[in-house]
Amino acid sequence: xxxxxxxxxxxxxxxxxxxxxxxxxxxxxxxxxxxxxxxxxxxxxxxxxxxxxxxxxxxxxxxxxxxxxxxxxxxxxxxxxxxxxxxxxxxxxxxxxxxxxxxxxxxxxxxxxxxxxxxxxxxxxxxxxxxxxxxxxxxxxxxxxxxxxxxxxxxxxxxxxxxxxxxxxxxxxxxxxxxxxxxxxxxxxxxxxxxxxxxxxxxxxxxxxxxxxxxxxxxxxxxxxxxxxxxxxxxxxxxxxxxxxxxxxxxxxxxxxxxxxxxxxxxxxxxxxxxxxxxxxxxxxxxxxxxxxxxxxxxxxxxxxxxxxxxxxxxxxxxxxxxxxxxxxxx
Amino acid sequence: xxxxxxxxxxxxxxxxxxxxxxxxxxxxxxxxxxxxxxxxxxxxxxxxxxxxxxxxxxxxxxxxxxxxxxxxxxxxxxxxxxxxxxxxxxxxxxxxxxxxxxxxxxxxxxxxxxxxxxxxxxxxxxxxxxxxxxxxxxxxxxxxxxxxxxxxxxxxxxxxxxxxxxxxxxxxxxxxxxxxxxxxxxxxxxxxxxxxxxxxxxxxxxxxxxxxxxxxxxxxxxxxxxxxxxxxxxxxxxxxxxxxxxxxxxxxxxxxxxxxxxxxxxxxxxxxxxxxxxxxxxxxxxxxxxxxxxxxxxxxxxxxxxxxxxxxxxxxxxxxxxxxxxxxxxx
Numbered sequence: 123x124x125x126x127x128x129x130x131x132x133x134x135x136x137x138x139x140x141x142x143x144x145x146x147x148x149x150x151x152x153x154x155x156x157x158x159x160x161x162x163x164x165x166x167x168x169x170x171x172x173x174x175x176x177x178x179x180x181x182x183x184x185x186x187x188x189x190x191x192x193x194x195x196x197x198x199x200x201x202x203x204x205x206x207x208x209x210x211x212x213x214x215x216x217x218x219x220x221x222x223x224x225x226x227x228x229x230x231x232x233x234x235x236x237x238x239x240x241x242x243x244x245x246x247x248x249x250x251x252x253x254x255x256x257x258x259x260x261x262x263x264x265x266x267x268x269x270x271x272x273x274x275x276x277x278x279x280x281x282x283x284x285x286x287x288x289x290x291x292x293x294x295x296x297x298x299x300x301x302x303x304x305x306x307x308x309x310x311x312x313x314x315x316x317x318x319x320x321x322x323x324x325x326x327x328x329x330x331x332x333x334x335x336x337x338x339x340x341x342x343x344x345x346x347x348x349x350x351x352x353x354x355x356x357x358x359x360x361x362x363x364x365x366x367x368x369x370x371x372x373x374x375x376x377x378x379x380x381x382x383x384x385x386x387x388x389x390x391x392x393x394x395x396x397x398x399x400x401x402x403x404x405x406x407x408x409x410x411x412x413x414x415x416x417x418x419x420x421x422x423x424x425x426x427x428x429x430x431x432x433x434x435x436x437x438x439x440x441x442x443x444x445x446x447x448x449x450x451x452x453x
Numbered sequence: 454x455x456x457x458x459x460x461x462x463x464x465x466x467x468x469x470x471x472x473x474x475x476x477x478x479x480x481x482x483x484x485x486x487x488x489x490x491x492x493x494x495x496x497x498x499x500x501x502x503x504x505x506x507x508x509x510x511x512x513x514x515x516x517x518x519x520x521x522x523x524x525x526x527x528x529x530x531x532x533x534x535x536x537x538x539x540x541x542x543x544x545x546x547x548x549x550x551x552x553x554x555x556x557x558x559x560x561x562x563x564x565x566x567x568x569x570x571x572x573x574x575x576x577x578x579x580x581x582x583x584x585x586x587x588x589x590x591x592x593x594x595x596x597x598x599x600x601x602x603x604x605x606x607x608x609x610x611x612x613x614x615x616x617x618x619x620x621x622x623x624x625x626x627x628x629x630x631x632x633x634x635x636x637x638x639x640x641x642x643x644x645x646x647x648x649x650x651x652x653x654x655x656x657x658x659x660x661x662x663x664x665x666x667x668x669x670x671x672x673x674x675x676x677x678x679x680x681x682x683x684x685x686x687x688x689x690x691x692x693x694x695x696x697x698x699x700x701x702x703x704x705x706x707x708x709x710x711x712x713x714x715x716x717x718x719x720x721x722x723x724x725x726x727x728x729x730x731x732x733x734x735x736x737x738x739x740x741x742x743x744x745x746x747x748x749x750x751x752x753x754x755x756x757x758x759x760x761x762x763x764x765x766x767x768x769x770x771x772x773x774x775x776x777x778x779x780x781x782x783x784x
Binding site: 195258269272273304306311313314315317336337338339340341342351352353354356357358359360361362363364365366368369371372373376377379380382383385386387388389390391392393394396397400 | 589637648685696704713727
């Protein structure tokens with residue numbers, strides 16, 4: 123089998139370049155048939171790489187002098203910083219020199235850059251960001267769209283459902299995965315104008331549609347794909363992230379407020395680690411931007427070694443399962 | 454001071470009529486200057502009332518033979534069941550025989566009935582459901598709109614912000630309360646078309662606008678009023694409700710999976726009770742439907758005694774502070 127070539131933004135995210143490089147080295151050492159192109163300031167990346175032992179034929183540095191920071195306006199950043207690690211990395215996918223690009227950098231810039239540089243799969247109205255969310259029952263469900271299209275049309279949601287189904291079937295191996303429409307009631311007639319129209323279309327689509335899923339059930343793992351517009355998707359993801367932190371802080375404060383409960387907390391520390399582990403998104407490996415004629419994966423802004431390894435592994439599955447062509451066939 | 458007359462739907466919600474009647478009796482016994490009109494099937498309500506000791510001049514039964522169930526379609530239920538406890542109760546507010554109506558019944562029917570029977574305050578485009586959410590720091594913030602207008606215009610959100618400010622200032626006594634717009638980024642230019650336009654209008658409005666609030670910060674108590682459309686508001690409320698339950702179940706499972714952590718759990722039981730108490734919405738007392746020329750309060754579907762007492766107390770504050778007239782002056 124030929125090598126899978128994955129470009130990685132060495133300069134993107136809070137922990138760049140050290141954690142990014144560290145993750146790439148581990149991913150390279152753990153996977154036989156891949157080659158990683160580390161895109162970024164050669165000097166900085168080289169300095170990090172020199173710390174590790176790795177197969178030098180499997181990691182290459184692609185120099186890119188500029189960096190797009192998280193607070194830059196996406197459109198102008200992509201337009202003006204042609205020699206940024208992000209734009210250079212996206213162009214590697216466009217030209218076919220890489221099959222995927224991973225970045226933990228500016229989300230808006232990555233999405234804008236991906237659409238303008240790599241182009242959509244023919245027939246796809248809008249590519250969407252998919253994020254695997256850990257469920258209470260230990261399974262994972264794909265939230266799509268988690269961040270790309272904040273003003274969506276009903277037809278977009280139907281395509282998200284189709285693309286999400288292909289992803290879950292091929293990357294996660296779930297046969298005939300179920301699709302739920304995130305809504306404010308279980309009944310068909312519930313919702314806003316977007317979800318009401320989308321429901322009608324989803325019923326007719328060639329997917330395993332399971333109807334509406336209420337927000338209170340989002341964490342139960344009732345369906346494999348949860349469809350929504352990116353405004354709602356982003357609110358859900360961010361709210362979950364902040365809420366877990368708040369709850370953990372409240373528990374900690376309460377546990378440390380009494381002597382008995384302090385002892386209790388010490389004895390229960392393993393259980394709380396498991397709870398934290400349950401919400402560990404690093405295993406998930408970033409969010410693929412689905413619907414493009416190449417693969418772009420958004421890693422969390424504070425990605426560390428583990429997240430990058432997870433993202434690389436996700437890319438390998440995505441490419442080995444030929445998701446882009448499968449979407450092209452189905453859309 | 455003259456009596457405040459509050460009508461209560463004795464037949465609404467999962468625990469009607471027993472918990473509703475029980476709550477009304479306690480609220481009546483705890484508050485001097487109120488009179489409660491219990492609306493529902495006279496025989497059923499009477500049977501419950503007979504269990505308690507109360508001042509008979511302060512609780513009156515208003516007979517209504519029909520009941521609107523939770524699965525009925527709101528518009529037709531309100532139109533066809535003229536003698537339901539809900540329609541009769543709303544008409545008591547319309548006629549001025551009561552100053553407020555509390556119901557734990559069908560939310561959609563209550564909102565539909567409220568708008569068609571009681572009418573809006575002149576100038577109010579759309580009344581909105583406000584819900585007090587407990588924050589991590591122990592404060593409460595008003596989420597508005599929590600359930601009425603799923604397809605909102607930017608101008609609606611501005612009115613929600615104004616009405617919410619009046620509510621928080623007068624009912625909760627917070628001077629110059631801050632308003633945050635729920636959005637997917639902190640910066641002004643972030644969001645969908647609704648929030649981007651609403652931001653511009655909120656900046657110019659006569660409120661203490663604090664800019665966007667990201668979903669990850671919703672629970673921190675950074676602002677007093679959190680404005681959004683009802684689709685987003687409902688998703689947030691329901692998601693929080695389901696998420697807390699999931700987390701508690703995961704903690705329980707993990708704690709009970711080892712001997713040490715089992716002992717730990719026993720020692721920490723007080724801390725977990727406090728955590729649960731932190732999310733106890735019954736203290737909040739239901740969600741007022743703000744912007745009507747009378748007061749309608751939606752109590753949670755599984756309201757018990759405490760919730761009803763809370764809702765009655767909320768009505769008293771709302772009426773004593775003359776919120777309806779204050780909104781009329783400001784809108």
